[in-house]
Amino acid sequence: MTYSLRRVYAIFQKDLKDVLKNMFITTSLPVPLVFALIASRDPNPPVEAHFMFINLVLVMITAFLQSAIIAEEKEKNTLRGLMLSPATTLEILNGKSLLTFVFTIVTIMVGAAISGYEPANLWLVAVAFLFSIFFYLALGTLIGLYTKSMMEASVLLMPILLVFGFGTMHRAFIEEYAFLSFTEYFPNIQLLELAENVQTGAGIADVWPALTIILAWSIVMFLLVIIVFKRREIDE
């Protein structure tokens, strides 16, 4: 098995140029930042106010951008050329993931600067973000592999936005309907609660269960990607 960083970077560069010229994507990228602005109007916003924009970044950028740039390769018949080149599928997906990752990190940092989010324990929150980003990256990859066009991918994203995008709204539902309490274990809720606990002084000893749950979601999603992938290596 050969792996070439040069080819990964080539895909990354190409996708960067392409995404910056894609109106549909460039206009949807700043949307989460609007919510960061809203949070910034409160002089002392609660953690969940910051997570309005952070959840949106994870769904609208991490998952959506990733799915869109994969689906579009199929829509425009450009994937075949890549697959016939020396680039392996892993390299292709890694190049795209790198781009999505960079966009995610940059938007979260810009958003946090706008909304004034300062985690009490930066490293702990960073690790939780990292695990979460892996989950949404894998989710986006899965959607990208399943759909055939960018539009299809964005339609599929709607229910995901409802489930994972608006983390804090769940709580109201859980209080009302007890049978929904399993949603407590969703990665977005776990991430939010972890961040809230960290802000009130919790350390790794307190939040490791949440970290483990988020990591478990990422691993399951990642395995799903690999399974789908193996099945689709040759298209007939």
Place this chain on the structure above:
Amino acid sequence: MDSIITVSSLVKVFANQKALEDVNFNVGHGEIFGFLGPSGSGKTTTIKILTGQLHPTDGKAEVFGVPTSALNSPYYRKKFGVLTDNSGLYERLSIFDNLKLYCDLYDVPVRRIDEALDMVNLKAEQKKIVSKLSKGMLQRVLLARTLLHEPDLLFLDEPTAALDPANSQHIHEGLRQLNAKGTTIFLTTHDMQEAEDLCDRVALLNKGRVQLLDQPKALRRQFSDATVTVELRDGRAIILSTGPEAAETMHTHMVNNEVAAIYTNEPTLGDIFVEVTGRELI
């Protein structure tokens, strides 16, 4: 001449139909090999099998001496190039940026972009955005992309289908030069003139099998009835075969200065095709 492509008893069955029944042929190193056949006869399917995009149902398909299933390593990927009939380009990027990606993927220097674009007559337009290109220009960019890494073996699926005659000829010239430098070319086309001009040998695929395989010239001779048509100045046309009697007639007309033109009745490749396949090629 040893073979760069070996195909024997190749079968490909799709869910509901048999595309290839029993296909046999070899392509030698350095050949320009024409793969002809009616629409739907399985030319593209064969290219997909030979480039590892489809698995054969049965039989042998080897390229570079290895089974096509082994072609997915970067080592072999760098040795061949494919122009398929449904490849796409990145529409929002320039011609240059499209080719730059492939330079990086194939590990070739960026100066190859100029050389490849020169071959398809697009060197001056490399800054143009792909979405603004005509169909023929797109086709030429794709061809340039396929040539960037100067592969040992080139698969071209109808490379000049969307092109005007001047551009076709320019590309033929480029392909000949590439071939002279050692690239083996496997080409499908519906343009019989192209096949005749360019190919060392042609195969005719029909009803799941290779029905004819030879040099274009040899095929024409094989199907020729060895007659000539002599057109006389008074407008009459006579058909002569060989033999003393025909020679006599010809002699007389020539001595009397009555001959306007002489045509050979050798069939064209197109004629042979229609005769063998029993239908007009599209």
